[in-house]
Amino acid sequence: MDSLAAAPGTGPATSPLPVLRKPRPAARFEDLPTDRTLVMGIVNVTPDSFSDGGQHGTADSAIAAGLRMFYAGADIIDVGGESTRPGAEDVSPEEEQRRVIPVIEALVKAGALVSIDTIHASTAAAALNAGAAIINDVSGLTMEPEMAELAASSKAPYILTHRRGDARTMNSLAEYKDVAAEVVAELAGVRDKLYAAGVRPEQIIIDPGLGFAKNDAQNWELLQNVDQLDSLGHKVLVGASRKRFLGTLLTVAGKTAAPQERDDATAAITAISAYRGAWAVRVHDVGPSLDAVKVAARMAAPRTSQ
Secondary structure, eight states: OOOOGGTTBBOOSSSSOOOOOOOOOOOOOGSSSSSSEEEEEEEEOHHHHHOTTTTTTTTHHHOOOOOOOOHTOOOOOEEESSSSSSOOOOOOHHHHHHHHHHHHHHHHHHHHHHEESSSOOOHHHHHHHOOEEEEOOOOOGGGHHHHHHHHHHHOOEEEEEEOOOOOOTTGOOOOSSSSSHHHHHHHHHHHHHHHHTTTTTGGEEOOOTTTTSSOHHHHHHHHHHHHGGGGOEEEEEEOOTTOHHHHHHOTTTTTTGGGGHHHHHHHHHHHHHHTTTEEEEEEHHHHHHHHHHHHOOOOOOOOOOO
């Protein structure tokens, strides 16, 4: 597709003639809202994403999707070039970077704050050079040593996700006696490696890794006890959007709800997570979750007498 809708600094195509928008100054992490939970929009530049069936597998379509999220109010756009669904095939860092770097450059030029979703330190470094501001490392306990070094040297905010194994093995590793306690303990162990590399506590954001080496019951138990993550002393990101355990919950007549049919349930988890103090939620459908975090912020506001 060769259209202005996918060009840096343009808006989403809502008519035969795209709406041109001027490039905006680069967004800064320190300018993010602090009076509500943040909304991170997901852009998967992959042909095999579980959530959208590879709908945004080209740079043009991914840029257009990211711009729609940005102009809809997403605080952060999370760009990834490798599917993390169970059973997904590995992607080389070179191919991953070919997919994501043009998208990151375009979104940053449009004024978006971008995070890079990757397990590869080389891809994270290339993304930071392209203007990304946040490293979203979904490698969990298998973190590359170079990733800790990059986080320390770049001083970029770093999202530490809990995951056992990789896309091929994670399902077989979903064995816990107390899932919340074990997730906290294992995250603390990886955090110690980050500290040893020189990463500062204020850089670290914790993601409990819903769906990563966790079955449906474990995901719900972890959500019910997500406040245990507060003991680590870091911001918490909740990423439940369109995941399998929501589809199972919404099963009708023996048919599991498709990923795109899970957005209402995702918004419900957003509202609950925001009310309980999550720093951010990571979602595919920005609008309902943005409304949800605003409602949660108002509900949590101090009562005032009339």
